[in-house]
Amino acid sequence: MNKSELVNAIAAGANLSKADAKKALDVTLNAISDALKSGDKVALLGFGNFAVTERPARTGINPVTKQPIQIEAKKVVKFKAGAELSAL
Structure with missing residues (x-):
């Protein structure tokens, strides 16, 4: 939809x-x-919860060159489904 x-x-x-x-x-x-x-945080009873979390900086690998790269920390939105939505 x-x-x-x-x-x-x-x-x-x-x-x-x-x-x-x-x-x-x-x-x-x-x-x-x-x-x-x-x-x-945003809580919608029966639907779910939205919250912002911090992802820490980490080391990744460039898939083309296979060299290690530093990935910066960032904030991301997480969603956790409520009981009624999970029951589907």
Whole structure:
């Protein structure tokens, strides 16, 4: 399912216009992104949890030259499925 299909499903399920459903989806996604950027966790009961974690710096291997390279530390978003979603 892509974003436009999700907008159509929201519009049909909530009896909204597609424009209103798209606005609602965009606001929801922006709110989740803003919370994660500020370091907060996002918990959607029954669906799952989003959290930002830090990946440490590590040594990798360039697949072309087979030489070791240093991979920098970075922050990544992790998702853990809730019980209802895991039961599918």
